[in-house]
Every structure is written in structure tokens, then in C-alpha cells.
Amino acid sequence: MISDSSAPKKLAHNEEVKKASHYLRGTLLKSMEDPVTGSIPDDDAGLTKFHGLYLQDDRDLRQDRRKRKLEKAFCFMIRIRVPGGVATPEQYLMIDDLAQRYANGTIRLTTRQAFQFHGLLKGNVKPVIQHLDKVCMDSLAACGDVNRNVMCNTLPEKSAVHREVYETSCAISQHLTPRTRAYHEIWLDEKPVAGGDDEPIYGETYLPRKFKIGITVPPDNDVDVFSQDLGYIAVVEDGQLVGFNVVVGGGMGRTHGNAKTYARLADVLGFCTPDQAVAVAEAVVKAQRDHGDRSDRKHARLKYTIDDHGIDWFRQEVEKHLGWKLDKGREVTLTHNSDRYGWQKDEDGLWYFTPFILSGRIKDTDEAKYLTGLREIAKIHQGDFRLTPNQNIMIGRVSEEEKPRIQALLEEYKLDQTHERSGLRLNAMACVALPTCGLALAESERFLPRMIERLETELEKVGLQDDEISLRITGCPNGCARPYLAEIGLVGKVPGKYNLYLGAKHDGSRLNEEYGSSLTEEEIVETLKPIFRSYAEEREKGERFGDFCVRQGLITPR
Ligand code: SRM
Numbered sequence: 001m002i003s004d005s006s007a008p009k010k011l012a013h014n015e016e017v018k019k020a021s022h023y024l025r026g027t028l029l030k031s032m033e034d035p036v037t038g039s040i041p042d043d044d045a046g047l048t049k050f051h052g053l054y055l056q057d058d059r060d061l062r063q064d065r066r067k068r069k070l071e072k073a074f075c076f077m078i079r080i081r082v083p084g085g086v087a088t089p090e091q092y093l094m095i096d097d098l099a100q101r102y103a104n105g106t107i108r109l110t111t112r113q114a115f116q117f118h119g120l121l122k123g124n125v126k127p128v129i130q131h132l133d134k135v136c137m138d139s140l141a142a143c144g145d146v147n148r149n150v151m152c153n154t155l156p157e158k159s160a161v162h163r164e165v166y167e168t169s170c171a172i173s174q175h176l177t178p179r180t181r182a183y184h185e186i187w188l189d190e191k192p193v194a195g196g197d198d199e200p201i202y203g204e205t206y207l208p209r210k211f212k213i214g215i216t217v218p219p220d221n222d223v224d225v226f227s228q229d230l231g232y233i234a235v236v237e238d239g240q241l242v243g244f245n246v247v248v249g250g251g252m253g254r255t256h257g258n259a260k261t262y263a264r265l266a267d268v269l270g271f272c273t274p275d276q277a278v279a280v281a282e283a284v285v286k287a288q289r290d291h292g293d294r295s296d297r298k299h300a301r302l303k304y305t306i307d308d309h310g311i312d313w314f315r316q317e318v319e320k321h322l323g324w325k326l327d328k329g330r331e332v333t334l335t336h337n338s339d340r341y342g343w344q345k346d347e348d349g350l351w352y353f354t355p356f357i358l359s360g361r362i363k364d365t366d367e368a369k370y371l372t373g374l375r376e377i378a379k380i381h382q383g384d385f386r387l388t389p390n391q392n393i394m395i396g397r398v399s400e401e402e403k404p405r406i407q408a409l410l411e412e413y414k415l416d417q418t419h420e421r422s423g424l425r426l427n428a429m430a431c432v433a434l435p436t437c438g439l440a441l442a443e444s445e446r447f448l449p450r451m452i453e454r455l456e457t458e459l460e461k462v463g464l465q466d467d468e469i470s471l472r473i474t475g476c477p478n479g480c481a482r483p484y485l486a487e488i489g490l491v492g493k494v495p496g497k498y499n500l501y502l503g504a505k506h507d508g509s510r511l512n513e514e515y516g517s518s519l520t521e522e523e524i525v526e527t528l529k530p531i532f533r534s535y536a537e538e539r540e541k542g543e544r545f546g547d548f549c550v551r552q553g554l555i556t557p558r
């Protein structure tokens with residue numbers, strides 16, 4: 001049979017669910033109230049993502065519960081949006097309180113500057129959302145086929161520029177937040193409003209796939225701007241923000257064994273002024289809305305739309321929506337995609353402290369009580385908190401007067417011990433993976449401490465303990481900790497085995513490449529040992545580990 005390539009392709013099931021959902025309502029109200037099960041039907045579970053919720057189950061308990069003929073230990077993960085990554089102490093205290101009362105007692109800082117709770121029982125979802133609303137926080141559009149949390153460089157030292165780029169990220173976030181009242185009706189018990197819903201930007205089927213935006217200010221690239229569907233790189237002249245280089249089509253997600261899926265860095269689309277940034281975001285979103293592949297979710301991100309049609313075609317589509325032409329991108333220099341720890345001062349004389357939080361998991365342990373410590377800080381803090389793109393939380397805008405009291409609490413709760421950490425540890429991230437992530441093929445967050453310890457031992461032997469080498473681990477190839485932008489990336493293949501990637505550039509402008517496949521912990525260490533040794537002995541002055549791997553021909557960048 002001859003296939004007709006011009007025939008319309010069958011839409012992915014999610015498209016039907018979105019269309020039938022009446023602007024993200026589905027039967028959610030009813031299924032969330034069903035006391036018989038801790039779960040909800042699949043189609044509703046698809047819709048909860050747009051409300052910032054994931055239906056999960058504790059995978060550690062699966063086997064035992066199966067044997068005992070019990071349903072899975074269902075629970076919800078909620079992702080709380082923090083546009084631009086800035087939260088008030090009052091909001092932080094609410095997050096802390098809700099984590100204790102309704103979730104598993106820990107707070108998870110994500111790689112996109114959001115908060116997450118794990119282990120919420122179905123009946124606790126609504127009270128949590130209602131409490132969040134009291135401090136002007138929400139989880140709407142934290143997940144789903146819409147624009148997600150807009151990321152923003154934490155930029156402590158240039159307060160005036162930070163204010164502007166932060167305001168831009170909030171303006172974009174607000175402009176692209178879905179207009180449906182479903183969230184307010186389902187979770188906040190608000191009455192339907194006359195006239196019904198309208199989604200002027202998205203339409204009733206929203207986007208073909210998730211959409212991510214991040215803004216950075218050179219030389220920082222903490223947001224990994226080239227991994228975003230849409231990225232803005234600030235152009236600052238004489239201390240003034242003059243505009244942004246706009247980049248499009250980045251993404252990390254791929255699938256093992258499927259070469260049609262790949263990580264991709266964003267291309268430069270052009271330059272816009274600060275007051276054009278929101279319009280550009282809307283135009284890019286609309287172009288992807290109309291041309292993204294709605295038949296195959298593995299081919300639906302903007303990166304594939306651009307590769308299918310070309311960047312020049314895409315620019316024309318965006319400019320059609322804009323009604324004007326983008327300028328050419330300007331010269332910018334990025335130097336690092338990491339966080340900077342310890343105290344830093346801004347141009348207004350305010351202080352910022354970034355402690356290191358392993359995998360972004362804020363909890364109390366026998367060794368250190370970070371959860372209690374940050375709570376005590378939030379109780380007296382007059383400034384803000386800034387969630388970083390590397391799963392840390394910065395205590396921001398501390399006055400000279402307030403600093404000694406904050407410092408005393410940092411010491412009391414051992415949050416000030418950054419200087420005792422190795423360069424590898426301070427540049428390490430891991431995604432959540434097991435036991436909550438339904439897609440995990442291997443451990444990640446729970447594997448990271450051990451992997452760091454083993455590699456630290458080897459690095460110390462060759463005198464590299466202080467060298468900044470980035471290590472990012474994920475439990476599957478989806479790339480939630482942006483592992484393809486790490487100098488050492490480990491990506492889960494099956495339980496206990498990982499693909500090893502080497503050679504990304506420390507400024508986030510070059511992807512790494514696969515160096516070893518399906519390696520055990522022991523094999524990873526044995527593979528890296530000689531490379532660490534030759535790096536220590538043969539590197540050129542100032543040469544970073546990723547660059548060394550490329551120069552030595554260990555991998556060939558694409
Ligand atoms: Fe992610 C799916 C966790 C950042 C690419 N991600 C998931 C889910 C929701 C699993 C699921 O669909 O059932 C994970 C929930 C785990 C759990 O138990 O909490 C999950 N992703 C995370 C977080 C929490 C990882 C972390 O340790 O911080 C991050 C939350 C960010 C946020 O606040 O919004 C997170 N995810 C990312 C990033 C990094 C980024 O955006 O900068 C990526 C790679 C960038 C990209 O999108 O290309 C990422 N997550 C994915 C993908 C692959 C998407 C793709 O294009 O193929 C999936 C799977 C999917 O969408 O089908 C996914």
C-alpha cells in the first residue's frame with residue numbers, strides 16, 4: 001500500500017483529551033473527590049499536569065503492595081511556580097509549613113527554580129493549593145503543554161539589571177499564564193464567571209508540548225539559556241539593559257535507542273529591546289502552537305519544529321506574528337553555568353548568601369538541619385529568597401545590619417560550610433528519579449551522594465579536589481538535571497547502569513557526547529580515573545575538564 005504523506009496525521013491522544021477537557025477541567029473535580037481510590041483516571045491525570053500536579057506512586061513499595069493485592073501507594077507531586085525564582089520569606093515559611101503538614105516533610109528545589117512537594121495524598125491537594133493562594137503562590141501551568149516557570153538569572157551583584165530582567169521574566173510569565181478559570185473553580189472553589197473561558201494565546205488545545213523560557217545576564221549562564229525552548233540573553237551596555245539576544249529551539253529530552261530524539265542547543269533568532277520581549281514570547285509561542293507536531297509527542301518540542309523547517313523559516317513565522325523584523329543578535333560572552341556560593345555584595349550594598357543544598361532537597365539530617373535552619377532564617381529575614389537554576393536557594397537582599405544575625409544562623413545550622421566542599425560537589429546536580437518519578441530507569445538523587453564521594457576520592461588523589469568540574473546525573477534520558485550540558489553526565493539506562501557523557505563546555509554552549517554505555521558504578525569510576533590523572537598532568541593553564549576531554553579527542557563535539 002502506498003502511504004499518502006500529505007494526509008493529515010492522526011493526532012496524539014493528549015490532543016483529544018485537551019480538546020474535550022473544556023479548558024482543562026475534564027472530570028477532575030469529580031475524580032479528585034472520589035474516596036474509593038488514591039488515584040484518578042488517566043485522562044484526568046494528564047490534565048492535572050496543567051494544574052502543576054503529577055499522579056505518582058511510591059515505587060519502593062510497588063512490589064510489596066502488588067503481593068498484598070493492594071493498589072499502588074498513590075500520591076501526588078505538586079510543583080509550585082516561582083516566576084524568576086524569587087520568593088518572599090512569608091512564602092518560604094508557607095512552603096515549609098505545608099511540606100511538614102501535608103507532604104513528606106522535605107522541600108525539593110527544582111532545576112527550574114520552582115518548589116516541589118512529594119507524597120501528597122489526594123485529599124490534601126486542595127488544602128495545599130488553597131494555602132498557597134493565601135501567599136499569592138500557585139501551581140497553575142507549572143507542568144503541562146504550556147509555558148512553564150520562567151527562569152531568571154539570580155545575579156546578585158548587579159541589582160539594577162537584575163530588577164529589570166526579573167520584571168521581564170515576571171511579565172512574560174504572567175502574559176503566558178493560561179486564562180482558563182478551571183484552576184480557580186476546581187481548587188479554590190470559585191464560581192464560574194459569565195462568558196466562559198477564552199485562551200487568546202493558546203487556543204483550546206494549548207501547545208503541542210511543554211514550553212520553557214529562561215533569561216540570563218552575561219557572563220552568567222546559570223539558567224542554561226541554550227537548553228530553553230526560548231531563551232533571552234541580556235545585552236548590557238554601560239550598566240544599562242539595552243535588550244536581549246533571543247535564542248530558540250533548545251531542549252534536553254531524548255529516548256534511549258531512538259535516534260530521532262536528541263538534545264539540542266538553541267539557535268540565535270535575533271535581538272529585541274526590553275519592551276519587545278513579551279511580544280516576542282507570544283509570537284514564538286504562537287508559531288510553535290500552529291506548527292509543532294501534534295501527532296507524535298516525541299517529536300513535538302520546538303526544537304523539532306525548527307529542525308524540520310529551518311531557523312530562517314521559523315524567524316519568518318515569528319515575524320509574521322510580530323508584524324516587524326527582529327534585529328541581528330549582538331556579541332555576548334558567557335562564562336559559566338554554575339552557581340556562586342557564599343556571600344556576595346550588590347551595587348546597592350546588599351548581601352546575598354548561597355549555601356550548597358545537595359540535589360536541592362531541603363531536609364533535616366543527623367549531620368545538618370538545613371530545613372530548620374532555613375526556617376529560622378526566613379522568620380527573621382527582611383529580604384528575599386532566590387531559587388537558583390542549580391537547585392540551591394540564595395538568601396537575598398540582606399542588609400549590613402541584618403547580616404550578622406543571618407550569619408549566626410548559617411553557622412548554627414551548618415549552612416555556611418560551602419568552603420569545605422569539593423569543586424565537583426559544588427557543581428553537581430541530580431534529578432529526583434526514584435522512588436517518585438514514574439519514568440526513572442535508575443537511581444539519581446539517591447545515587448548522587450555515593451557517586452560524588454567515590455569521584456572525590458579519585459580527584460583528591462591527583463590534587464583536583466578544588467577544581468570546578470560539573471557532574472549531573474539523571475535517572476533516564478529525559479534530561480531533567482540538564483545532564484547533556486555537564487562536563488560529566490550520567491544518564492540512567494537500567495537499574496545500576498548509566499551512560500557516561502563527557503565534554504560539555506562549562507559556559508553551557510556545547511553539549512557533551514556519549515563516552516561509555518551501560519556502565520556500573522565501578523566502571524564509571526574506573527573509566528574516569530585515568531582521565532582525571534591525565535587532566536591533572538597534561539591540562540593547559542586554565543583549561544576546563546570539558547575542554548580537555550575535547551582536546552584529547554575523547555569525544556568529538558557535534
Ligand atoms: Fe523533568 C518529566 C522532574 C526539569 C525534561 N520531569 C518529568 C517528571 C514530571 C516525570 C513524569 O513526567 O512523570 C519528573 C518528576 C519527578 C519527581 O518525582 O519529582 C520530572 N524535571 C523534573 C525536576 C523536578 C527535576 C529536578 O530534580 O529538579 C525539574 C522540574 C523543573 C521545574 O520546576 O519545572 C525538571 N525536566 C526538567 C528539565 C530541565 C530544564 O527544564 O531546565 C528538562 C530538560 C529540558 C527539556 O525540557 O528539554 C526536563 N522532564 C523532562 C522530560 C523530557 C521532555 C522532552 O522533551 O522529551 C520529561 C518527560 C516528558 O515530558 O515526557 C520530564
Ligand code: SF4
Nearest residue numbers: 431437440475476480
Ligand atoms: Fe524522572 Fe528522568 Fe526526569 Fe530524572 S530525568 S526526574 S528519572 S523523568
